[in-house]
Amino acid sequence: MIEAIKEHAIIHGREVKLIKKNDKRRVQAKCVKGCPFQVYGSKINTEEWTFGIKTLSLEHQCGRVDKLRYTTSNWLCDRYANMLKRNSEFDLKSFQEDVLEDYKINVKKIQVYRAKGLARDLNEGTFKKQYARLWDYAEQLKNANRGSTMKIKTHIVKVETVFQRIYVCLAACKKGFLEGCRPVIGVDGCHLKGPYPGEILTVVGVDGNNGYFPVAYAVVDIESKDS
Numbered sequence: 001m002i003e004a005i006k007e008h009a010i011i012h013g014r015e016v017k018l019i020k021k022n023d024k025r026r027v028q029a030k031c032v033k034g035c036p037f038q039v040y041g042s043k044i045n046t047e048e049w050t051f052g053i054k055t056l057s058l059e060h061q062c063g064r065v066d067k068l069r070y071t072t073s074n075w076l077c078d079r080y081a082n083m084l085k086r087n088s089e090f091d092l093k094s095f096q097e098d099v100l101e102d103y104k105i106n107v108k109k110i111q112v113y114r115a116k117g118l119a120r121d122l123n124e125g126t127f128k129k130q131y132a133r134l135w136d137y138a139e140q141l142k143n144a145n146r147g148s149t150m151k152i153k154t155h156i157v158k159v160e161t162v163f164q165r166i167y168v169c170l171a172a173c174k175k176g177f178l179e180g181c182r183p184v185i186g187v188d189g190c191h192l193k194g195p196y197p198g199e200i201l202t203v204v205g206v207d208g209n210n211g212y213f214p215v216a217y218a219v220v221d222i223e224s225k226d227s
C-alpha cells in the first residue's frame with residue numbers, strides 16, 4: 001500500500017506525507033500542502049500484506065511539483081532496469097531527460113548514476129543465474145531431442161566454475177543435414193553483446209533449395225582453433 005501511495009504521488013507530482021501508526025497495521029497519507037487528499041488503510045490480517053482502504057479522497061488543490069523524495073535510485077532502478085539491460089551505454093543526461101519526460105519529475109545526476117549501478121548489478125545477476133542453469137538447459141534439450149549432442153566446457157577460476165563454451169547439435173538438425181543436404185558445411189560467427197560478450201558460431205549446410213541449413217551452434221569466449 002505504501003508503494004502504491006508513493007507511485008501515485010510520483011505520477012501526479014504531489015508531495016504526500018506518510019503517517020505510519022504505531023501498531024504498523026495502519027497507514028495514513030496526507031498532502032503536505034493540506035489538500036483534501038487523504039488515504040487511510042489498515043491491514044486485513046496480520047499474516048498477509050493486504051490492506052483495506054477505509055478513507056479515500058484523491059483530490060489535490062495544490063499544484064504539481066517537479067521534485068519528489070520518492071524518486072529514489074531504487075525506484076529508478078525498478079522502473080528502468082529493463083531499458084538499461086538493452087542499452088547499457090545510456091548516458092546520465094539522457095537518463096535524467098527520460099525520467100523528466102516520463103514522470104515530469106527532475107532527478108539528480110547522482111540518483112541516475114546510482115540507479116545505473118543498481119540496474120547493472122541486478123541485470124548481471126540474472127545473467128549469472130542463467131549461466132548456472134546451463135546444465136539444466138542441456139538436459140532439457142537432450143530430453144526433448146533424443147540423440148542430440150551437447151557439450152559444455154568450463155574452467156575453474158579461484159573457487160568458481162566459469163563458463164567457457166557450449167556446443168549444441170540437435171538430433172533433428174543432424175538428421176536433416178545427413179538426409180537432405182550436400183556434404184559441405186560452413187562456419188559463421190557473430191559477436192554477442194551484453195555483460196558477458198563472446199561469439200556465437202553456427203555450422204550451416206546447404207539444402208536442396210540452395211538455402212542455408214543450420215546443423216549446430218556454439219557459444220564461445222573467443223573464436224580460435226581450440227574453440
Ligand SMILES: [Zn+2]
Binds near residue numbers: 032033034035037063
Ligand atoms: Zn495536494
